[in-house]
Amino acid sequence: MALVTSTEMFRKAYAGGYAIGAFNVNNMEIVQGITEAAREVNAPLILQVSKGARAYANHTYLVKLVEAAVIECPNIPIVLHLDHGPDFETCKSCIDGGFTSVMIDASSKPLAENIAITRQVVEYAHDHGVVVEAELGALAGIEDDVKVSAEESHYTHPDEVEEFVTKTGCDSLAIAIGTSHGAYKFTAAQCTRNEKGELVPPPLRFDILEEVSRRLPGFPIVLHGSSSVPQEYVKMINENGGRMPDAVGIPEEQLRQAARMSVCKINIDSDLRLAMTGTIRQFMAEHPDKFDPREYLKPARENIKQLVKHKLVEVLGCDGKA
Numbered sequence: 001m002a003l004v005t006s007t008e009m010f011r012k013a014y015a016g017g018y019a020i021g022a023f024n025v026n027n028m029e030i031v032q033g034i035t036e037a038a039r040e041v042n043a044p045l046i047l048q049v050s051k052g053a054r055a056y057a058n059h060t061y062l063v064k065l066v067e068a069a070v071i072e073c074p075n076i077p078i079v080l081h082l083d084h085g086p087d088f089e090t091c092k093s094c095i096d097g098g099f100t101s102v103m104i105d106a107s108s109k110p111l112a113e114n115i116a117i118t119r120q121v122v123e124y125a126h127d128h129g130v131v132v133e134a135e136l137g138a139l140a141g142i143e144d145d146v147k148v149s150a151e152e153s154h155y156t157h158p159d160e161v162e163e164f165v166t167k168t169g170c171d172s173l174a175i176a177i178g179t180s181h182g183a184y185k186f187t188a189a190q191c192t193r194n195e196k197g198e199l200v201p202p203p204l205r206f207d208i209l210e211e212v213s214r215r216l217p218g219f220p221i222v223l224h225g226s227s228s229v230p231q232e233y234v235k236m237i238n239e240n241g242g243r244m245p246d247a248v249g250i251p252e253e254q255l256r257q258a259a260r261m262s263v264c265k266i267n268i269d270s271d272l273r274l275a276m277t278g279t280i281r282q283f284m285a286e287h288p289d290k291f292d293p294r295e296y297l298k299p300a301r302e303n304i305k306q307l308v309k310h311k312l313v314e315v316l317g318c319d320g321k322a
């Protein structure tokens with residue numbers, strides 16, 4: 001099957017009370033780890049590419065890697081999505097260049113401007129059979145060159161969503177309910193500590209999600225910044241020469257709850273980075289004599305696969321839904 005849009009995926013996910021995993025890809029091993037996991041558990045999949053990934057790996061390489069995955073996984077539907085498109089030109093370039101879905105993120109602009117830019121992208125995208133994700137509200141954290149301080153971040157205002165969706169014609173909407181980009185989602189001061197001394201972040205604002213869903217019945221909602229920052233990998237990094245004190249993410253049971261509600265797409269990136277880096281750090285520490293990149297990239301790819309499988313089955317609930 002060729003690359004698909006997310007329209008049918010989201011319709012089924014909404015009705016079925018699960019979410020589609022949207023995983024960021026930057027190189028071959030990451031593409032392979034993710035897609036092998038999805039193939040094994042028969043899950044539909046969104047592979048997403050950020051502006052930073054295009055700058056790192058080059059648009060053509062990424063598109064061709066994803067096309068290779070489509071050939072290797074003929075039985076699962078795969079979407080190729082632009083993550084955080086900063087402007088019309090970037091979205092147009094991806095629409096013209098083989099993507100089936102784009103995000104226009106004008107959430108830092110005033111509402112009227114966000115509506116105007118999103119509308120422009122939607123018109124072009126829909127003319128080319130491509131779907132559009134837009135954003136209202138501002139997540140804290142750092143992703144590529146999107147940096148939002150905790151003070152600048154704000155939750156989505158539910159009273160804006162109907163006007164926004166009606167006027168823009170967007171196909172899905174990312175909202176801010178307390179998730180955050182990166183591996184340091186909350187400061188220690190924002191958290192409590194459990195009996196193991198690990199940070200416990202403040203809960204997601206499910207009241208906002210419920211109000212948004214009430215105003216947009218049947219409409220797919222997206223959560224960004226939804227890594228859970230597995231402490232086993234933070235520990236693996238710290239025990240092998242790394243230094244990531246107090247890295248903390250979103251508890252998986254809260255993401256599962258969101259997936260049962262109107263959230264149809266959950267973005268996970270940092271967890272894959274942690275799995276890859278932890279695995280490579282450990283390998284390097286244990287095998288100081290090795291120098292063949294395949295020897296450390298192979299276990300890194302395997303651990304990405306196991307992590308994604310866990311997310312698909314235990315967090316998103318999309319296994320068997322391809």
Ligand SMILES: [Zn+2]
Nearest residue numbers: 143224225267
């Ligand atoms: Zn994001």
